Amino acid sequence: MEENISSAKAGTISPRDAAWREQLRQEKNAKERTAIPRATMPQLDPAYRITTMLAEVNQGLSEEQAVLEASRCLDCPDPGCVTGCPVGINIPGFIKNIERGDFRQAAMTLKETSALPAVCGRVCPQEKQCESKCIYNRMKKPPVAIGWLERFAADSERMSGESASPAQLASNGRKIAVVGSGPAGLSFAGEMSRRGYEITVFEALHEIGGVLKYGIPEFRLPNSVVENEIDSLRAAGVKFEADVIVGKTYSFDDLMSMGFEEMFVASGAGLPRFMGIPGENLIGVLSSNEYLTRINLMGAGREGYATPVLHGRRVAVIGGGNTAMDSVRTALRMGAEEASIIYRRSEAEMPARVEEVHHAKEEGVKFLTLHNPVEYLADENGRVRAMRLQRMELGEPDASGRRSPVPVEGAIEEVPVDLVIVSVGVSPNPLVPSAIEGLEVTRRGTIAVDDDTLQSSIPVLYAGGDIVRGGATVILAMGDGRRAAAAMDDMLSGRKN
Amino acid sequence: MNKILDKQHFSEKVVKLVVEAPAIARSRKPGHFVIVIDNARGERIPLTIADADPVKGTITLVIQAVGDSTRAICAMNPGDFLHDVVGPLGRATDIANYGTVVCAGGGVGVAPLLPIIKAMKQAGNRVVSVLAARNASLIILEDQVREWSDEVIIMTDDGSAGEKGLVTQGVEKVIQREKVDHAVTIGPAIMMKFVSALTKKYGVPTICSLNTIMVDGTGMCGACRVSVGGKTRFVCVDGPEFDAHQVDFDEMMLRMRAYDKPRN
Numbered sequence: 175m176e177e178n179i180s181s182a183k184a185g186t187i188s189p190r191d192a193a194w195r196e197q198l199r200q201e202k203n204a205k206e207r208t209a210i211p212r213a214t215m216p217q218l219d220p221a222y223r224i225t226t227m228l229a230e231v232n233q234g235l236s237e238e239q240a241v242l243e244a245s246r247c248l249d250c251p252d253p254g255c256v257t258g259c260p261v262g263i264n265i266p267g268f269i270k271n272i273e274r275g276d277f278r279q280a281a282m283t284l285k286e287t288s289a290l291p292a293v294c295g296r297v298c299p300q301e302k303q304c305e306s307k308c309i310y311n312r313m314k315k316p317p318v319a320i321g322w323l324e325r326f327a328a329d330s331e332r333m334s335g336e337s338a339s340p341a342q343l344a345s346n347g348r349k350i351a352v353v354g355s356g357p358a359g360l361s362f363a364g365e366m367s368r369r370g371y372e373i374t375v376f377e378a379l380h381e382i383g384g385v386l387k388y389g390i391p392e393f394r395l396p397n398s399v400v401e402n403e404i405d406s407l408r409a410a411g412v413k414f415e416a417d418v419i420v421g422k423t424y425s426f427d428d429l430m431s432m433g434f435e436e437m438f439v440a441s442g443a444g445l446p447r448f449m450g451i452p453g454e455n456l457i458g459v460l461s462s463n464e465y466l467t468r469i470n471l472m473g474a475g476r477e478g479y480a481t482p483v484l485h486g487r488r489v490a491v492i493g494g495g496n497t498a499m500d501s502v503r504t505a506l507r508m509g510a511e512e513a514s515i516i517y518r519r520s521e522a523e524m525p526a527r528v529e530e531v532h533h534a535k536e537e538g539v540k541f542l543t544l545h546n547p548v549e550y551l552a553d554e555n556g557r558v559r560a561m562r563l564q565r566m567e568l569g570e571p572d573a574s575g576r577r578s579p580v581p582v583e584g585a586i587e588e589v590p591v592d593l594v595i596v597s598v599g600v601s602p603n604p605l606v607p608s609a610i611e612g613l614e615v616t617r618r619g620t621i622a623v624d625d626d627t628l629q630s631s632i633p634v635l636y637a638g639g640d641i642v643r644g645g646a647t648v649i650l651a652m653g654d655g656r657r658a659a660a661a662m663d664d665m666l667s668g669r670k671n
Numbered sequence: 672m673n674k675i676l677d678k679q680h681f682s683e684k685v686v687k688l689v690v691e692a693p694a695i696a697r698s699r700k701p702g703h704f705v706i707v708i709d710n711a712r713g714e715r716i717p718l719t720i721a722d723a724d725p726v727k728g729t730i731t732l733v734i735q736a737v738g739d740s741t742r743a744i745c746a747m748n749p750g751d752f753l754h755d756v757v758g759p760l761g762r763a764t765d766i767a768n769y770g771t772v773v774c775a776g777g778g779v780g781v782a783p784l785l786p787i788i789k790a791m792k793q794a795g796n797r798v799v800s801v802l803a804a805r806n807a808s809l810i811i812l813e814d815q816v817r818e819w820s821d822e823v824i825i826m827t828d829d830g831s832a833g834e835k836g837l838v839t840q841g842v843e844k845v846i847q848r849e850k851v852d853h854a855v856t857i858g859p860a861i862m863m864k865f866v867s868a869l870t871k872k873y874g875v876p877t878i879c880s881l882n883t884i885m886v887d888g889t890g891m892c893g894a895c896r897v898s899v900g901g902k903t904r905f906v907c908v909d910g911p912e913f914d915a916h917q918v919d920f921d922e923m924m925l926r927m928r929a930y931d932k933p934r935n
Contacts, residue, residue, distance in 0.1 A: 464892035
């Protein structure tokens with residue numbers, strides 16, 4: 175009688191051999207479909223949007239746009255896009271639902287595999303994942319806008335006010351603790367709650383959402399979207415406790431004695447990395463985590479909020495990732511006259527999403543690629559007044575496969591700057607690993623887990639997201655939550671029998 | 672939300688609050704701190720835990736009104752609620768039987784020093800406490816410190832209590848008089864800097880507790896970073912206590928002025 179949700183494969187909701195999909199394929203031929211140009215995302219005017227912290231840049235596809243874009247999809251028999259998705263979403267399945275106008279079923283299809291489609295549709299690097307595997311690339315045409323369609327489906331579900339949540343099993347009374355309410359924790363909580371477990375998510379900060387709240391700015395991911403996802407988890411019975419640091423407020427043993435059978439640690443990335451160059455501790459040099467947390471989580475710069483923030487006139491952001499783009503675009507919105515990205519490789523190697531780089535350029539961000547800071551210089555008050563930049567050139571490929579930057583001898587210039595935001599990555603947060611005796615960590619300080627099950631050296635403790643990966647993406651973190659849930663459920667069900 | 676149960680004024684600007692926080696009261700150890708947010712739009716402020724009662728489920732905080740948020744917290748009364756209290760954070764003090772321990776506290780720094788004095792005494796040390804402030808009215812927790820110290824030396828700038836002079840003079844007197852094995856100092860950065868310079872001269876291992884600017888307090892933002900022995904360390908997760916002789920106090924004092932708002 176027991177339905178086993180964990181074994182449900184993507185594609186069971188909207189299978190390719192469904193009659194309606196067969197019929198859709200007949201309606202238009204490939205020539206007609208490929209003749210349709212890729213949709214353009216309606217977006218706020220750059221000149222306007224840099225004046226507002228909260229307005230989302232991408233406005234979302236209209237219904238007509240979405241249906242037309244969905245009809246570009248050829249519904250391939252062996253879809254490459256799905257192989258490009260870290261969680262294996264049934265991409266043609268949800269897209270074809272959009273084409274036939276069943277947006278609710280499209281959302282349902284997404285939710286079969288992704289706990290947070292409205293988030294992923296906004297923050298996933300689609301151009302490196304699903305869209306990079308789209309058949310259109312081989313025809314030298316722009317791929318189907320899978321990310322925008324994902325966002326469209328998730329947003330129409332949210333706007334409709336009717337949740338398209340997959341079926342939920344009745345409570346089995348078994349308590350599981352989740353540490354951290356970021357993408358990995360939320361995805362795990364959703365998956366386990368569906369399977370009937372009683373989930374409590376403990377969050378160290380005073381707000382639920384982790385990096386989705388403190389890190390990603392509202393102009394890219396509105397808090398209301400995140401809140402909606404959290405609310406639907408709440409409605410499904412997931413409990414959230416803010417201001418709790420597992421390992422400190424409650425020890426691992428405390429949780430066990432509170433009746434939690436198992437726990438999933440998704441405490442996220444932590445300590446910001448600095449480069450170790452002279453002047454890095456001057457006033458006005460700070461991490462992107464600090465800058466973004468002050469503004470996104472604490473409301474710094476907004477009327478009535480107590481947290482202060484430094485306003486730079488000439489702002490330099492060091493790094494080429496999404497966090498660097500978020501920081502530099504935030505700086506513009508906070509009133510910077512000049513905001514630059516300083517990146518030691520060339521634009522081709524930048525890890526940021528292409529769309530973020532594109533948006534940043536539209537907004538007037540300067541890109542100083544092939545430059546690397548070597549020193550920050552202070553004014554008489556100990557505040558940063560300039561940086562010394564080393565020009566770089568690309569040499570041989572390094573371990574990451576990217577061509578490694580090499581200094582051009584003697585090519586150092588001094589550039590005036592009054593706010594420097596260092597965004598060169600993070601190290602795992604030591605707080606949880608160091609507080610749990612016997613927990614095996616890697617040399618990098620991440621929690622060591624089994625590659626398949628995400629189980630740690632302590633059998634009742636699973637872990638995923640950046641505390642295991644050391645600094646990755648929202649979608650990979652979510653995928654971890656999903657895999658850990660499936661593995662833990664398998665294990666617990668087996669034990670029960 | 673954490674209810675304030677009791678309030679006591681130590682001086683015009685220094686207030687003691689007893690706050691409901693059962694889980695923290697149970698798990699905290701000497702040296703730990705909490706992050707407090709006074710209202711929904713407030714900032715996250717690190718405050719060292721001065722005392723705790725695990726049975727009653729309360730912690731004691733001593734707050735000096737130096738900025739807008741600390742002023743607001745000092746104006747709160749029993750029955751009011753702090754919006755958030757999270758902790759305990761940081762690493763606990765290394766308590767051991769060192770022999771003779773000098774505990775040097777300045778101003779409001781005596782509050783976080785008290786649980787360390789108590790624990791050092793309970794660990795079997797001879798504890799000599801040196802409390803310093805500008806004047807008699809700013810000496811706090813003297814009776815409680817006496818309860819757990821073998822000797823208490825009071826130093827005031829104006830001589831209105833104890834001896835006239837700086838905390839360093841009191842500490843030096845003890846070091847010159849008897850063998851001191853270990854020192855702990857908590858107070859304003861400038862005071863810890865001079866205590867550290869003094870004990871370094873005499874080769875007395877010294878621990879200081881730093882209260883830098885923090886945002887999250889959980890090892891995420893790096894606002895609290897200090898140079899210790901030439902390396903960047905994070906006060907919130909690596910500290911708040913460090914080998915005082917290795918701390919770059921000048922850099923720390925500079926960084927504490929980053930937002931031009933002095934903090935306790």
